[in-house]
Amino acid sequence: MPQLQLIAELPSHSEPAWAVTFNPTRSLLASCSTDRSIRLFSYILPSSPSADNFPSSSDPKPVFSLNKVVSTDHKRTVRSIAWSPDGRTLASGSFDSTVGVWEEVIPSSDNEDEDQEGVYKPDVEGEDSKEEKEWECVTTLEGHESECKSVAFSSDGALLASCSRDKSVWVWEVQPDADFECIAVMMEHSQDVKCIAWHPHEEILASASYDSHIHLAFDDPDSDWMLFQKLHAKLPPTPLTLSHDSPASLINALIPSPVEKEADKQLDVPPLEEEETVWSLAFSPDGGYLASGGDLGGIRIWKRQGNQPDSTWTEVLHLAVHTRSIFSLAWSPSPSPSPEPTDLGLLASAGGDGKIVVFQLTSFESGVSMKPLAAIKDAHGVSDVNSVGWCIREDKKGLGILSSAGDDGSVKVWRLVSDV
Template sequence: MPQLQLLGGLPGHAEPAWCVTFNPTRNLLASCSTDRSIRLYSYTLPSPSPPGSTSLPSSSDSKPSFSLNKVIDTDHKRTVRSVAWSPDGRTLASGSFDSTVGVWEEVIPESDEEEDNEDGNQGVYRPAAGADEEDDDDDGISGKEKEWECVTTLEGHESECKSVGFSSDGALLASCSRDKSVWVWEVQPDADFECIAVMMEHSQDVKCIAWHPHEEVLASASYDSHIHLAFDDPDSDWTIFQKAHPKMPPAPLTIPSTSSSSLIAALMPTAEEKAAEQKLVVPPLEEDETIWSLAWSPCGRYLASGGDMGGIRIWQRRGTQPDSPFEEILHTAAHSRSVFSLSWTPSPSTPSTSETDLGLLASAGGDGKIVIWQVQLGTPSTNGHEPSESESEGHKQVLQIRPIAAVKDAHDVSDVNAVGWCVRDDKKGLGLLSSAGDDGSVKVWRIVSDE
C-alpha cells in the first residue's frame, strides 16, 4: 500500500500559512500567510519514468529538490488568505482579509525598462526569449530578470476575501468574502478586469469557491451550511441553479484490513488520545455544519466537500448539462476536527484512460492529519460503506473511497490549513503534494510505494 513521504520543509512564513498552490505550467509553488507575503518556491524534478510506466516511485528513489525563489512583500494591509494561478501560469491572484484581490504578473524592473526605452522599445511586459520553453532545471524563465508586481487591485468586497480562483480557460476570476458575496470578474487584455456578476444568495460568510475543471460552473461553500452551484445562463446572467444542503449521516471510517502499519498508526487514536477524548465534553452542534472546503474530481462528475464535523461528502452530477443537479451520494468520517482543505488529482499510478479510477483525494484539517484517499468506481462488494448506486455505461457501479496513506501531526501540533496537489498540463509531478500549517511552515510530500 502507498505511503506519504515527507520530502522536506521549505523556508516558511513568520505567521500562519493559509494556502499552497502549484503552478500548472512551470516549476513554481506559491504560498501565502498572515505575514502578508507570498512566497514562491522553485523545484527540479528527478528524471522522468520510462514512457508507459505507471508505477509509484519508492522512498529511496531520487527526490525533487525545492528552494525559495522569491518573497513577494505584498501591499495587502491584512492576511493574504488565498492564492491561485491562471491556467497559463503567468498570472497569480491573491485574496486578502483587507477585502481586495491582487493580480500579480512578472514585469521587467523600471531600470531595465528605461534602458529599453532609450533604444525605442516601449512597453512594460515582454516575455524573455525561451520563456515558453519548459525546463526542469529552472522555473522556465530566462533572459532578463523580472519581478512579480501587482498589476491590478480589484475592489468591491465589503469584508474579508476568503478565496480566489481562475476558471479552467482563464477567462474568468472568482472571489468570495465574509460579506456573503461571490464575485465573478471577466479577464480582459492589459490586466483589466470587469465585474460581470455579484451573487449575494449565501446568508453567511462564504468560505471557499471552486471552478469546475472543464466548464464555467462555479461552486461556493459557506458558513450557512450550503453549497451553491452557479453558471452563466444563456437566457439570463450568472444564475445559481442549485443550493445543495448536506444531509447524509456519516459512515464510520473503515480502514482496509490490508492497510500498512503506518496508515493504521496515523488513523487510529492512541490510548492517551482516547482518554483525552472521553474527558473532553463537546456539546453537539446546534446548527448545521460550516462547509470549509471543496474539490472537483479531475473528470468533473463529482464534487467533494469537507466541514466542521470532520467528514468528507461526495456529490455526483445527475445529468450532462451545465445546470444538471448534484446529489449527495456518500459521507464518510475522516477527521476528528474540521476539514479545512481538500485537493483532488489524477492517480499517478493509473493510466489516464482508466474510467474507474477517479484519482486521489487529499484531506487535511484541525486534527493535524493529512489523509490520502483512493476514489474509484467498483462493485458494492469491495466497498466498506453502504453502496451509493451510479450508472456507468449501463453497468451498476458504486463510488468507493478508502484511505491509502496518512500522517498525523503533519505540521507538529498545528492545524493543517491547506493541501494542494501538483497538477500540471504536461502531467509532470503527479503525486507531489504541498501543505501549509498554522505554524507558518510549508512542506512537500509525495506518494511512494510501500517497500
C-alpha cells in the same frame, strides 16, 4: 500500499500559512500567509520518472528551494491564492477585502535600458530576458465589503471568481492588459462564503458557506449568472474502516491511540449545535463529482446527475475522516500511466486535527468508493493544516506530489511512494 514521504520542509512564513498551490505550467509552488507575503518556491523534478504509479522512497527526490518572497500591499492576512491556467497570473484574496492580481514583469529601470541599446547580447538559454523579472501587482480588485476568503480562475482562464464574509460571490471577466470587469455578483448565501471552486472544464461555479450550504451557479444562456442548485448535506456519516492488511502508518494516523482514547473519555467536547460550516470544495478531474469538507470532519461526495450545465448534484457518500474541521480538499488525476476508466484519482484532505489523508476514489455502478491510501498525523507538528495542493501540470509530470501549509507558517512537500 503507498505512503506519504516528506520530501521538503521549506523556509517558513513568520505567521500562519493559509494556502499552497502549484503552478500548472511552470515549476513553481506558491504559498500565502497572515504575514502578508506570498512565497514562491521553484523545484526540479527527477529526470527519470518511475515507470510505476508511485516511485520508491529511495528514488531521486524533487528538489525544492525558495525562489522569491513577494511582499504584498495587502493590509491584512493573504488568505487565498490561485494561478491562472496559463500559469502567468496569480490572484491573491485578502482579509483586507481586496483581490490582488500578480504578474511577472521586467522592472522598469531607466538608465540600464539606454546602456544596453545597440549592444548585442545573446539570449540566455531558458530565460526570456537577461534581466531578473519581478512579481508585481498589476491590478487590485475592489468591491467586497469585508474579508475575501477565496479566489479561483475558471478552467479556461476567462473568468476569475472571489468570495467574502460579506456573503457575496463575484465573477470577474479577465480582459487584456490586466483588466478585470465584474460581470456578476451573487448574494444568495446568508453567511460568510468560505470557499469557491470552478468545475474542471465547464463554467460552473461552486461556493461553500458558513450557512452550511453549497451553491452551484452557471451562466444561464437566457439571462445572467444564476444559482441553479443549493446543496444541503443530509447523509449521516459512515465510519472510516481500515482493512486488516492496512499498513501501520495508516492505522497509526487514523485510529486513535490509547492516550487519545483516554483523553476522549475524560473530555468530550460537545459538537457545535449549529449546522456545520462548509470550509472546502474540490471537483473530481473528470467533472462528475464534487467533494466537500466541513466543521464536523466528514468528507461528502456529490455526484452530477446528467450532462446539462444545470444538471443536479446529489450527495452519494459521507465518510467520517477528521476529528476537527476540514480546511482543505484537493483532487488529483490518477498518477497511473494507464488508469482504469473507473479510477477517479486521488483526494487529499487536511484540517484542524493536524492530519493529511489521501484517498483513492473509484466509481462503481451505484456510486463511488473512497479507500484510505496514506495518512500522516501531526503533519505540521501541533498546528492545524490549512491547505493541501497537488502538483497538477499540463505535462502531467509530478502527479502524486502534494504540498501543505499550516498554522506554524511552514510549507511542506510530500510525495506518494510505493514502499512501506
